[in-house]
Amino acid sequence: MLVPALAWRSLRNRALLSALTVLSIALSVALLVGIEHVRLGVRESFAGTIKGTDLIVGARGGTTQVLLSTVFGMSTPTGSVSWATYQRWTAHPAVRWTIPYALGDAHRGYRVIGTTADFFTRYRFRDRHVTFAAGRAPTTDREIAVGADVAARLGYAVGSAVTIAHGVAAVSFAEHTAHPFVVTGVIARTFTPIDRALYTTLEGLTAMHEAEAQSGGLMMGPPPTAADSGPAPITAFLVGTRNRFETLRLQREMNEDRTEPLTAIIPGVALAQLWQTIGSAEVGLRVVATLTLLVGMLGMCVALYASLESRRREMAILRAVGAGPRTIVALLVLESTLLALLGAAAGVALVYAGIAGARGLVEARFGLALTIHPLTAVEWAYLAAVVVAGALVGLLPAWRAYRASLADGLAPKL
């Protein structure tokens, strides 16, 4: 075919200009596809704040409040759940494991969570478990583990002494000085709210409150129980089911149970709902990406248009040897389409290469798990738009050349 051969050689002949045009398209495509990848990465990271847990159960309250207080360490717990109820659900045949959460105390503005060893073995975020940068999990009522941010901000290491205040305010007058803790572990950075919390044992919290009571301190917060049902009440618990298909049934059972009113939420659903309300930043990202693409296409239009003036003689030669005006239109449109195609392909390659090269660094620095996934429907639509726009952009100079080649005859006005 004459036209493809001419188009290809013509582009190669103007290699520098062609390369720059392809580069400018590639950069805008890379930005567009890259932003889309980052957007998905952010969404996945957010959805990965808690994984592997089938239900989060708290005292009867709002879905978002249970999620915020348990997973994000924000807002206040919906209330307390008695130890007996917790034990009863743990023994439920559909339940494989549970992790108890006792909230309500703080250390210099960071939340203190009483839990069990199951937290360190069962809890998952993204695709990993909690690990320690130093030390080990707390096992006795005097031991506590700290999140990465807590350790970094407060300068804690294994062996540091910690006293806990009642309530979550940064400045509290009610310090449980009678029962100090010692740091046994620093949790490796998770890029989740775990980094901003301290984890001790349920026994530790109970012992602390008892020591407080004996020394005649203030009596507030999770009320010490009348020593009838064992340990103090907890505020929530996480559930892993034996069979995920039973999750919905178990959720309904918990929500409808009349012994103690509970709210059981499915973390994935609750996170998605929360994302709906806070995810409007996505729109901004998309607007920026689209503007970038427009600028890239404009650059291509300018490059093609600029080359057109110097090519009127070429058009006249082609006309003189018998090429029709349609050949000239086809040539120019094919050239611009080829540039757009090359640019789109190079842009996608750039994104994949960038992610392959930087994903480790990005995850280590920002906790953003970027994945090399096949192009999504949205990204394919972007690419199609780029190529179609490329063809249309070529049509404008081609139309001018067509008109000129008819009007100029064989002597273009140079």
Next chain:
Amino acid sequence: MTTGPVAELRDLRFAYRTGREVLDLPALDVAPGERLFLHGPSGSGKTTLLGLLAGVLTPRAGTVRLLGTEISALGGGARDRFRAAHLGYVFQMFNLIPYLSVRDNITLPCRISAVRRARAGDPAAQARQLADRLEIGALLDEPVTALSVGQQQRVAVARALIGAPELVVCDEPTSALDADRRDRFLALLFARVQEAGSALVFVSHDLALAGRFDRTVALGALNRAAGVSDPDAAPLGGAPAGAA
């Protein structure tokens, strides 16, 4: 095909803009194999005439008949095909597609027209033969940008003559050459045209060349359009603008 005139122009009228006629030509014939010198100073309507002759422009009135076919009555696509098959064209300068090699420039008409390809037999072989006889055989694989103006003009002649079209039109092909190279160019051109059996329409403002042709026509005298000022003449006559 060789019985009647190669080209037969009758009562041609043309205007780029309404009311400003640039060409009004009662009659002009070109016989087969004839070498016609068309003397056309700036503003005589020569570019327009060549555009009509080549079928790139269509007349407002009158007929252009080539090889018995009234091309002025054909549609655009048919005229393009006719031109590709039966006409060779040499510009004043900037004759070559810059991104094609010398060889590909010469064989270009054979890639557009099946008629030219068939008549050339083996286009590559004929390109080599023509190039050798035009003394540019060593340049076949060079990029055209490496060629001098004289060499470029000879490549253009080879392209115009490949597949032996019945009519070859040259639009001031020697104006950028000095006297020695101009004479050599003409000698080579005449030999090749004679070999191909083509008729030659050669436009120039340089009357000194007229003596070497079979017949001379003064376009300025032939064109009856009043106050003609060729809109294309000035830029072509002046300093060449940068080519692609």
